[in-house]
Amino acid sequence: MILYYAPFTCAVAAHIALEEAGADYEARRIDFSKTEQRSEDYLKVNPKGRVPALVTDRGIITELPAILAYIAQTFPAAKLAPVDDFFEFARVQAFNNYLCATVHVAHAHKLRGSRWTDDPAAIESLKAKVPETMSECFALIENEMFTGPWVMGEDYSICDIYLFTLCQWLNFDDVDINIFPKVADHNRRMLQNPSVQKVLAAHAT
Ligand SMILES: N[C@@H](CCC(=O)N[C@@H](CS)C(=O)NCC(=O)O)C(=O)O
Known part of the structure; x- marks a missing residue:
């Protein structure tokens, strides 16, 4: 997986969840001071021009609640959510x-x-x-x-x-x-x- 993040934004949560899950991932930094979130390349990742975005083998997920739920469900052994209840x-x-x-x-x-x-x-x-x-x-x-x-x-x-x-x-x-x-x-x-x-x-x- 690839996590697109900018420092100390809400993407911190996705980043911590990936760590807690023991996921194999790469973290790619987006530089807000250079407005990279609205660059042509990044808009191909997330047309909303926001972080976080998580690239998975099935496609890209945006919106933090969805990303966090996906990580919790994909790594149930980490017990990051009551996924069966x-x-x-x-x-x-x-x-x-x-x-x-x-x-x-x-x-x-x-x-x-x-x-x-x-x-x-x-x-x-x-x-x-x-x-x-x-x-x-x-x-x-x-x-x-x-x-x-x-x-x-x-x-x-x-x-x-x-x-x-x-x-x-x-x-x-x-x-x-x-x-x-x-x-x-x-x-x-x-x-x-x-x-x-x-x-x-x-x-x-
Ligand atoms: N609803 C989105 C909000 C994402 C969001 O607004 N992220 C901020 C950082 S905390 C951002 O990318 N801002 C860049 C901008 O507004 O240009 C989510 O929960 O993922």
């Missing part, structure tokens, strides 16, 4: 889709406001709202969605990997993770994970 797997998908469709989009208003408006004042207004919307999202995760000790309960899963990844953006979004004790403790435990450390080190180089 349809209800529990739906819970996993519900959590990850909330991160993708709501939390990630709230964060995107900070740097990518031009996706929604051309008005400079409106772009500033979208940016200013980010600490509030991200805080609301994380309050919901802390108080309603996080089962404990892991996101889904007793078993570690792709939800933990995805949550950890988006937590790395909170500081930039002017949200103090310590307001959310369960999430903050989860983040500290995730940072002890050797796969997480390996991927963060790779993104930092």
